Amino acid sequence: MFKELDPILHSQLRLAVMSLLITVKEAxxxxxxxxxxxxxxxxxxxxxxxxxxxxxxxxxxxxDNYPQTTCKITPKGIEAFEAYVQALQAYLKT
Amino acid sequence: MPEEKxxxxxxxxQLITSMIQKVKGGYHENxxxxxxxxxxxxxxxxxxxxxxxxxxxxxxxxxxIVMAAIIPQIIMVRxxxxxxxxxxxxxxxxxxxxxxxxxxxxxxxxxxxxVPEVSTNLLKAEGWQMMKHVLDNSKPDEVLTPFTPxxxxxxxxxxxxxxxVTGITKKFTPMLIxxxxxxxxxxxxxxTASKYxxxxxAVTAITCWLIPGIILRRxxxxxxxxxV
Numbered sequence: 645m646f647k648e649l650d651p652i653l654h655s656q657l658r659l660a661v662m663s664l665l666i667t668v669k670e671a672x673x674x675x676x677x678x679x680x681x682x683x684x685x686x687x688x689x690x691x692x693x694x695x696x697x698x699x700x701x702x703x704x705x706x707x708d709n710y711p712q713t714t715c716k717i718t719p720k721g722i723e724a725f726e727a728y729v730q731a732l733q734a735y736l737k738t
Numbered sequence: 739m740p741e742e743k744x745x746x747x748x749x750x751x752q753l754i755t756s757m758i759q760k761v762k763g764g765y766h767e768n769x770x771x772x773x774x775x776x777x778x779x780x781x782x783x784x785x786x787x788x789x790x791x792x793x794x795x796x797x798x799x800x801x802x803i804v805m806a807a808i809i810p811q812i813i814m815v816r817x818x819x820x821x822x823x824x825x826x827x828x829x830x831x832x833x834x835x836x837x838x839x840x841x842x843x844x845x846x847x848x849x850x851x852x853v854p855e856v857s858t859n860l861l862k863a864e865g866w867q868m869m870k871h872v873l874d875n876s877k878p879d880e881v882l883t884p885f886t887p888x889x890x891x892x893x894x895x896x897x898x899x900x901x902x903v904t905g906i907t908k909k910f911t912p913m914l915i916x917x918x919x920x921x922x923x924x925x926x927x928x929x930t931a932s933k934y935x936x937x938x939x940a941v942t943a944i945t946c947w948l949i950p951g952i953i954l955r956r957x958x959x960x961x962x963x964x965x966v
Contacts, residue, residue, distance in 0.1 A: 649747075656745055656753065663757035668824045675823035679760050708819050729754065735747040 649735075652697050653728045657682055657690045665700060665717040673713035691724050697707060699724055761824070769954030770814055778807045779897075783890075783939035790933035805921040806962025828907050832900075846896065850889060857884035890935040891927040893944050894920060901946040912953050916946035 653659050660680045665671060677687050691713075692699045699721030703714045717725070745753065785800040861867055861884070868882040886892075898920035905913030923938040930938070 649750075654745060654750065659745070659750060659753055660757050663754040664761055667758050667761040667828060669824050671824035678823075679757070729751075731752055732747050736751065 772947040772951030779943035787936035912950035
């Protein structure tokens with residue numbers, strides 16, 4: 645019996661964001677947008693979804709009078725990501 | 739990147755791998771830190787060598803330029819932290835190594851400044867002192883202040899350590915070569931007079947920091963130009 649793939653992660657942009665955030669301690673929004681080639685609007689919606697389920701923390705602050713949004717994966721996010729990768733591997737082994 | 743596209747399992751794994759690869763990349767510092775430290779340490783070491791070789795004094799201690807470099811370094815670190823688009827876990831580890839290195843250098847400097855006088859006083863309290871005795875009796879004996887012979891060899895050894903860690907972690911060949919040269923200079927310095935240790939120290943600072951810093955700076959400027 646296969647574990648069902650996490651629907652939050654099983655989406656292209658959200659998975660790309662999580663894969664990026666698992667590699668770094670934190671990253672700012674512009675950097676994530678640049679690496680995922682997503683539009684700001686689309687990325688903003690997906691980041692919000694990831695935040696709502698507690699997979700990432702989003703910190704909004706001002707630096708040198710400019711707004712800056714920083715994203716960071718949470719322990720719950722790491723757990724979900726690892727479970728997702730394990731489930732993927734189980735699917736691919738068959 | 740369209741959001742709604744449903745992925746196959748194979749595509750998901752490929753996406754994860756490609757995103758991790760995108761982030762990994764190379765060593766993307768702007769190079770100013772290594773250039774700064776490579777310059778001041780090599781100048782201070784080389785001037786000290788010249789002072790000992792040609793027996794002259796400067797109106798100030800040349801090593802004060804190394805102390806003075808701490809100020810621009812703090813400004814650069816603060817500026818870099820503000821503008822850095824992401825923080826990698828390995829960056830935190832490397833920063834920790836450089837902090838330990840700075841503390842070690844500070845500790846060695848304190849050792850060098852404090853121990854001779856304290857040792858002299860302790861020896862006096864025990865009722866004896868160190869003397870310099872010329873074997874052929876061509877000169878009269880003179881009182882010596884305790885010192886660690888060829889202490890700069892230890893500095894060279896310490897210079898190599900964070901450079902090698904950074905080179906290995908970042909897979910940055912210029913720093914790997916630099917640290918290799920530093921260890922070689924350390925071994926040579928064990929057999930040379932202490933004035934030449936400063937010359938070897940200058941070589942170490944140039945190869946460990948100045949040259950890698952210039953390479954990093956060139957890469958950084960080329961990348962910046964490409965992004966315009």
